[in-house]
Amino acid sequence: MSDDLFAGREGPAPASGYPQPPPRMGFFTDTSVCIGCKACEVACKEWNLIPDDGFSLLGMSYDNTGMLGADTWRHVAFIEQDRPLGRQNNAVALMPVGPSATEHNHALVGTGLGDRHGARLGSDTGATRVEPDPSRLPPAPVTPDGRTELRWLMASDVCKHCTHAACLDVCPTGSLFRTEFGTVVVQEDICNGCGYCVPACPYGVIDQRKDDGRVWKCTLCYDRLTGGQEPACAKACPTDSIQYGPLDELRERAARRVDQLHDAGMPEAHLYGADPDDGVGGAGAFFLLLDEPEVYGFPPDPVVTTRDLPAMWRHTAIAAVGVAATVLLAFAGGRR
Template sequence: MGFFTDTSVCIGCKACEVACKEWNVIPDDGLSLLGMSYDNTGMLGADTWRHVAFIEQDKPLGRQNNAVGSMPTAATATRASADAVAGGLGDRHGAELGTDTGGRHPVGSADASLPGPVTADGRKELRWLMASDVCKHCTHAACLDVCPTGSLLRTEFGTVVVQEDICNGCGYCVPACPYGVIDQRKDDGRVWKCTLCYDRLGAGQEPACAKACPTDSIQYGPLDELRERAAERVDHLHDAGVVEARLYGADPDNGVGGAGAFFLLLDEPEVYGFPPDPVVTTRDLPRMWRHTALAAAGVAATVLAAFLGGRR
């Protein structure tokens, strides 16, 4: 089981953040805007298991220009005809055009297909990319490899959870995570992260964040079904002219064997703070142990030879 997060329909409402905190009784944090738009949490951490990123870019979104260029002129425009154009971008999600397109280029403008100033002083509207980030619940999770107490474990749902009552605060899992998800609380040193609402799953309920998402940007279910649904969504967006749409973390052959929480992105992964090519950070441990064993054997042989030579 896992998450598919479609960032193309995320509205940045932070309902997922609030639901996550309320259900899991997570301490408050992020009470300052940090000087970063409406991003008041900054990143995932021990007290932020869901983080809604706000990324501002001074460029239009592909579907906005394409859709607005297709709008009928002001003389013939009707709500029905506008809805028909928006509907081409996705059945229920056509409304994601919102007021962005109307604000950027009024219907019937002479230059509707090109980005331009939208205010009297010449300022351009920013493109906002919004994405709700979470633990990726990797198929090959390095955090599991390095945990000495068994605090981190794989559940029957295929997710990765922390048993905080047996975490000794060693922190080995923190640098092992290729996504920088796992974090320690400053008061006791134990690590905390998304559990994919393990207690809710056991009761046949969906995670709190997915339940609270008003646009179905966060979708929960069997990974195979989610991957199929995500591929269809990407094809739909490509057909609508959103050529930058892509999946991240959905490929079972990627560096972590596929993520249990993957995303539809509208730009390069680095724009969202994701590593472009994540790898299992413990992948070289077997080779390192072999080299260490060979080196130790060599040292032991040298010491033994010196000892025997000295006796002779």
């Protein structure tokens, strides 16, 4: 097992051999303000020179990438839900909480949510009521059965840069390594294509390219970080859905954002991957979700897949000693 498995709350970099690392950096993705523009996907591909991954819609609404892979390091999921959202004549928009000047951008997160949940909207909650323009409201009903309720959940997925990264434990060449920022990076020139890290990832992030077998994934733009720049996807995000910074600060900001959404009548808002006591020790890229993790394709209770390796090696050693003792006893008995 790597020393990374025993990383404490101060972050995984010291346990990986960095005596005085910079603050641990990461992503906070606020899905409540994601508009599905895919600017993050495009910026990721352009900066990292990632090949295209096809141009088919895959039969999955507007999702032309489907999932993370060797040629998709950022994936924007489009989840269309048929569920009640309240009256169509009461639109509510929430102001995102972000560090940059794009805080003024509004993202429509639902219609009628305020009235349905008895939300208290106002400056004290960080939310703003937007009076709808009657001329721009959709006609009702919009379907033959009179249904007018529909919502989209959009989320930009990425490698989680786990605190306890199983991919590091199984890599035999050192291609995967922990950076001083606490992120996990693949060195493609060292990767031998063994593929051990692919099933080791609890999120199904790592993938092999078909032409050469090597693995590829998000590096959190390590080359940009070393130059003091933010990752390309966060730089391109127009709504601050993807926020980059010191992980501790992002967790505090995310907790405040959840409180704001709860006050605004969205009790389903919660954080995923922000808990340092979860099965992977907390993620370096975590999310604010508006539904259960499974809806977004996330495992509900991820665990580091190599957590049982020490016990397995101990059991293997004990079994080997037992077999050897049995052979010796049998050999000695045969000689007698």
